[in-house]
Amino acid sequence: MKRSRVILALAVIGASLGWVAAKGLAGSLVYYKTPTEILRQGSSAVNERVRLGGYVQPGSVKRTGTTISFLVTDGSTNMSVLDTGGVPALFRDGQGVVVEGFYGADGAFHADTVLVKHNGVYRPPAPGVTPTSADLAGNG
Amino acid sequence: MSRLGVFALVLALGLALYGLVASVMGVRRRNALLVESARTSAFSLLAVVVAANGAMLAAILSNDFSIKYVAENSSRATPTFFKVLSLWSADEGSLLLWNLILAGFIAAVAFRFRKRRPETFPLAMAVMYAVSVFYLVLVLGPTRPFATFAGGLAPADGRGPLPLLQNHPLMAAHPPFLYLGFIGMTVPFAFAMAALMQGTLSDRWIRLTRRWSLAAWLFLTVGLVLGALWSYGVLGWGGYWAWDPVENVALLPWLVTTAFLHSVMIQERRGMLKVWNLSLIVGAFALTTFGTFLTRGSILSSVHAFAKSAVGPMYLGFLVLVLLGGFGMIAAQAWRLRSEGRLDSPLSRESAFMGNNLALVGITLIVFLGTIFPLVVEALTNRQVTVGGPYFKESTIPLFLLLLFLMGVGPLLPWRRASPQQVRRRITVPAAAGALTMTGLALSGIRDLAAVAGLGLAAFVGVANVQELVRGVRSFARATGRPSHESLPGAVARNRRLYGGLVAHVGVAIAAVAIIVSSAFAHQIEVTLRPGQRAPFGGFVLRYDGERVVRQPQRTVFIADVTVLRDGRPVGLVHPSLNKYPSSVDPIGTPSIEYGAFRDFYSTVLGFDGGATFRFFLNPGVMWLWAGGAVIAMGGLLAAWPARRRPMIVEPTPDRRELAGVG
């Protein structure tokens, strides 16, 4: 009797934990896509939050007020990106970037976060040391 | 130097293997001499591992670039202070430090139990030696810190440490503390495993390792706080915790150990939760292994590649061994570990502790799931995803609030059973404080429900724990007939663990306030200014005065001078900078932080492009996070500090068996 009640309580707790986690995950999963993939996906990609990966097309960076616009290319497809969230210090032409935001109905990618892929060494960070968040340093 | 280092490591491996075999044989043959020789070889092990670390340090300090590690992590221009840090600024070297700390813990255990030896001692030594063998094999096989350039191809100068790691002196303290915490978990794990292997059903192992696990928890706490401080002071994104996988895997063992520290008290008092406590300690140790696996085996970090050597599979193998061995032993013995007590009432300290355990383990599971979920998705669908910070925040907030609530309620409840009147009497003041806080915040127009609830609960926790502290001291004063203010040391000395816990809870309340306030009420702007231009921000006006360039031997610093004005009058100067290291194209920013009791003025410069682009933050309450961390550490220290005398308690006669050592 007592035992079954304990099991029941644990099951309820487990289920609610699972529900909270599943709900949280569903809301904050961000897929990684290339410009080609987004264009191929078409209108179903509109307003879905994704990470767009590629290179900054040299010569495409323009600043107007607080908005920065540039082209992200994966080599075959270019996508124009409007960024309002600021860019990290090492942002420049030719740089590999991952921008986070959504693909708008206007055909442009609206980014609020720009992550720069960098770091020159093939060595993993020491445990506890968090150079990986340096990649995120620009996201404020 | 390289030869000396390798020689020392080989010797160390031999000693660790000897210690392992001698301990096991000593137990099997009931040979006290063998056990003793295994014990003393811990000191030799420590000595040779110190020698290996010393060899590396000497190589770094003497610019011996024939060793690859030195060439890649130090340079002639690196200041001596950061040269010393190079010892642990990359994988291979940090494994040397890891081995040093592990050997230190083994030697400390060998020293601590030099006279009185519990019957689990030899097998616990064996387990620790086995762990040591694994880490020594790692530095002799797949990662070789002493590897040299073949054929005298040593470069003339080295690369220097990663710019990020030589940009702040906190790198000196943060990794060693984390390692001390991680590796410290080996001791309780070893004693728990020894108890399981011997089939000892008593909970001696818990009492034997109580202070060891507390110490590991303390180090881990300090390491986490220092890590947050480093992240805040160096990375320049204005925050201190990003739910980055590397941060998460350091938090996980801390959560489990915190749960363990509470639930062992139930076992000590009531003989309950035996299997649970064993599982927690195995879980905590496995999570430290998992953490190092994840960060060193380059599973989730995007900066990777060469570590794809044998290290990853070896860590994985070790992790599986720990999990199967640990939980397997528990499963094999679980039927014998029957609970001796029962929960008498839901209104008791036991049930508060159990709730705390469920909340902590729940948070652990959620964070763990979020950390490895990208792997799950990729394994199943072959698509890459990231799990954003909102997941961690939103799904753990309810559990953290529950935890805060229990942290206030727990100390108010007596063991076994509380009478409703008793509870009502004790809870009135704290509950009133909490309710008042919440009402005040709600009336002042704050609509963030979680923030209001969290701050109210933090007030509740603070008042409840201070009240219990005062109550305990008063009743001690009554009992001894001395005035209250004089009885504080006496009362605390009599029950360090209780008062340490109360102090730590107050620290958590302070830290919780800091976390809530800083994440709910922070402001930031990003502006590009030309010299002389001004921008308004948070009641201030910021004027960019211009750029300065300072050349230092190891780097060039580009400083942006900004005057902070209030009502047209200058009230402060800030000077965020970008540092350019010759070995790296990427400039590394150094934020300029005006620390304040109520808010920090945090400024970073993102780039100089005609003018300068800044990001300014007003971060309220962050200072209290460090203060709260210090109070938590004080509480932990108070609880862990060895008591010299224990007045007013009749000393029980020591157990005969433990004097006899083995058998």
Added chain:
Amino acid sequence: MKGSNESAGPSISGEDRSEHHPSGFEPAGSARRRRRSRWVVVGAVVAAISVLTSLLAFGLSRDPNLIGSALIGRPAPNFTLRTLDGSGTVRLSSFRGQVIVLNFWASWCADCRVEHPALADAWERYRDQGVVILGIPFEDPLPNSRAYAREVGGDWPLLTDPDSKASFSYGVYGVPETFFIGRDGRVAYKQVGAVTYELLTDQITRLLSAGTAAPGGTP
């Protein structure tokens, strides 16, 4: 007061806690049920461990590098760089129609020294067969690069990349990294880590023969 060290013994809460003896004072049915639930627990634990293990093993097997190989099959980004000895400039597109081995290195890099003899041997073997090796230093102060070049030798063109434009356009993460570019000007293969002589000859012969078969390349 509460068990602060091992000598405290079992007096802790004043309760007698003699070890429990599993001799059967329970009904047999309950024992059987207990045994069954024990197997359920063991099974669940083993299952959880194996799921985690295979997940982590999968993690080891894959490459978390997000955009590492985006260039494969695409036109190689062009660049014009000064040579390391300062004697002139080199433009990538001027080698169109040849097989290009683009090697990123640094003086502080251990594996670059390891792969250097292989590059030298390949250069000797293929330099007259329409193959060019270009070495580009990565995140390396100029004097150090020059000292390295003097020290290890090698007479294929070594360039400078002062603001890392070239390494950025190739998405170089670390050194050594080597790109193989076919006669059609497209990136055919990327090697992360040191190249071996076998790998160089394999890739180069493949690209030499592919180049003659495909009509894409224009001299």
